[in-house]
Amino acid sequence: MSSFVNVLVAVAVVALIVSRQVRPQPLADAKRWWVVPAVLVYLGIREKGLVDPDHHLASVVLLGTEIATGLLMGAAWGWTSRLWSEPDGSVWTRGTRATAAVWGLGIAVRIGLTGIGALAGIRMGTGALLLGLAASLLVRSGILAWRARSLPASYGVAADGRVRPLWKDRV
Incomplete structure (x- = not known):
């Protein structure tokens, strides 16, 4: 794909992610929170032109x-969500205004980094963008999965699915 198409795809993906953050969403499967970032890392490393040979x-x-x-x-995204x-034990997440500020x-x-690179004559492929996005998603997902474990139980069922005994009155 051309660089212009890659940029359009990246903008569309970011717009989709941001639009999903303003609505409540169930937290993804805590056992596979690293899969999407791993795929992005693979695609980013596989991309040609990750490092400019003229300006190594x-x-x-x-x-x-x-x-x-x-x-x-x-990290900021994960902590501001x-x-x-x-009550059924499902965990939900939603971005806040602070999350939107983090994205902005x-x-x-990232635009500034791209501009600095362009002014210096450095050609960065889209792999750098994919690796940066993978890093964001990996840290955000990890923080949310970690935070979900510490949520209080709902009706005796913890956020991680383990059943915990309810407190009982003693007579």
């Missing part, structure tokens, strides 16, 4: 900064 050191620094931005964005359990800041930083 500078492109590695930009790639590292992109991944670090993704890690920070994912609201998390709750329903993250996108601005």
